[in-house]
Amino acid sequence: MSTKKDNFTAKDKKFMKLALDLARARKGLTGDNPSVGCVIVKKGEIISIGQTGYGGRPHAEHNAISNCFEDPKDSKMYITLEPCNHYGKTPPCTKNIIKNQIREVYYPIEDIDLKVKGKSSLILENSNIKAKKGLLKKEALNLYNSYYINRKKKLPYVIGKIALSKNKIIYSDTTKRITNEMSDKLTHYLRFKSDGILITSKTLNIDNPKLNCRLEGYTKLSPKRIILDKNLKINLKSYIVKSIKNKNTIIFYNSNNKTKKNFLTKKGAILIKQSTHGHKNFDLKIILKKLYMKGIKNLLVEGGDQLTKSFLQKVMFNEFYMFKSSKNLLKGNKYVNFTSLDILNTKYNRHKINFKLATDRITIYKN
Numbered sequence: 001m002s003t004k005k006d007n008f009t010a011k012d013k014k015f016m017k018l019a020l021d022l023a024r025a026r027k028g029l030t031g032d033n034p035s036v037g038c039v040i041v042k043k044g045e046i047i048s049i050g051q052t053g054y055g056g057r058p059h060a061e062h063n064a065i066s067n068c069f070e071d072p073k074d075s076k077m078y079i080t081l082e083p084c085n086h087y088g089k090t091p092p093c094t095k096n097i098i099k100n101q102i103r104e105v106y107y108p109i110e111d112i113d114l115k116v117k118g119k120s121s122l123i124l125e126n127s128n129i130k131a132k133k134g135l136l137k138k139e140a141l142n143l144y145n146s147y148y149i150n151r152k153k154k155l156p157y158v159i160g161k162i163a164l165s166k167n168k169i170i171y172s173d174t175t176k177r178i179t180n181e182m183s184d185k186l187t188h189y190l191r192f193k194s195d196g197i198l199i200t201s202k203t204l205n206i207d208n209p210k211l212n213c214r215l216e217g218y219t220k221l222s223p224k225r226i227i228l229d230k231n232l233k234i235n236l237k238s239y240i241v242k243s244i245k246n247k248n249t250i251i252f253y254n255s256n257n258k259t260k261k262n263f264l265t266k267k268g269a270i271l272i273k274q275s276t277h278g279h280k281n282f283d284l285k286i287i288l289k290k291l292y293m294k295g296i297k298n299l300l301v302e303g304g305d306q307l308t309k310s311f312l313q314k315v316m317f318n319e320f321y322m323f324k325s326s327k328n329l330l331k332g333n334k335y336v337n338f339t340s341l342d343i344l345n346t347k348y349n350r351h352k353i354n355f356k357l358a359t360d361r362i363t364i365y366k367n
């Protein structure tokens with residue numbers, strides 16, 4: 001039965017929801033291509049599901065058709081994005097759909113890619129396949145927010161993250177741990193979903209972080225490490241320097257320290273000389289543009305107070321995760337306060353999601 005607002009049935013919505021969940025699960029892991037989910041249904045029963053492959057290929061439709069445990073002839077296909085209709089690195093998905101005689105194809109939105117946009121319904125209908133657009137459009141637009149930012153603005157989708165104590169401290173030399181193990185897991189999940197993770201050499205030298213994804217089995221999918229290091233102050237004995245390999249580290253610098261430059265280049269780091277154009281710091285927009293060109297589509301910023309503030313002030317985070325512990329932190333000899341709560345509450349107050357992870361409170365601010 002369809003609802004009054006649109007012509008889609010509750011079952012259509014259920015299948016598309018599943019396809020959206022499949023796409024969401026692979027989000028951030030499909031390189032240049034959007035993460036797509038696909039569900040194939042015959043006589044009301046699911047006969048296959050598919051997701052875009054890691055790195056972007058094969059496409060979800062191809063995977064779903066290959067996984068079918070029944071002939072997909074006369075089935076309905078639910079895809080989270082308009083299927084591709086041109087020859088790229090793989091043949092068009094529309095061709096595969098036509099070849100397999102699928103009867104109806106549902107997708108919420110057209111692709112933003114101009115090579116594809118709006119052409120698939122015509123191609124399918126010319127082969128007597130019904131193409132139905134608009135099913136769960138709002139949910140799909142939400143899912144493809146980052147893809148749209150990548151393609152339209154040629155910028156990475158940027159997520160910021162900070163952990164603070166009840167008394168708003170982000171660092172104290174009295175203790176290393178601020179938030180709990182469940183919050184750590186969520187942080188590692190964010191790392192898993194990112195192509196790059198950005199910090200300053202100041203934080204690197206104080207914390208000596210690993211910056212990898214430590215979810216069991218997923219360390220291989222750790223993001224690239226990106227360091228803002230104007231004066232090449234990076235500690236050469238740090239974990240990050242010791243673990244440079246396969247171009248996994250990008251350092252933005254503006255210094256003539258040849259010895260350090262040569263050492264880091266020899267280790268295999270990608271060094272990018274970046275002028276500050278007469279300002280104190282790098283222009284973060286330029287940094288983001290350069291990172292996008294280096295293939296960073298999803299960036300996680302785990303800044304200290306100053307770097308986080310710079311991103312927040314310029315409203316450059318698409319999402320910001322605040323992990324707040326229920327405990328106060330002792331101030332010790334050295335400590336750093338989080339000083340951007342006002343900015344968050346004024347510039348990022350449109351969409352807020354709040355939840356608890358045991359004793360920690362997580363607030364996600366969406367721009």
Ligand SMILES: NC(=O)c1ccc[n+]([C@@H]2O[C@H](COP(=O)([O-])OP(=O)(O)OC[C@H]3O[C@@H](n4cnc5c(N)ncnc54)[C@H](OP(=O)(O)O)[C@@H]3O)[C@@H](O)[C@H]2O)c1
Nearest residue numbers: 162163170171200202203206281282302303304305306307
């Ligand atoms: N709890 C958490 O979630 C968390 C996360 C990360 C770090 N931390 C803690 O935060 C503390 C550091 O915070 P912080 O505010 O002092 O430092 P920070 O934000 O990590 O780094 C600030 C420094 O980085 C440089 N910098 C900042 N923006 C830059 C830009 N656009 N271009 C080039 N360089 C830029 C500047 O260096 P110059 O001074 O040389 O100009 C600046 O002093 C550490 O103790 C660390 O443990 C906590």
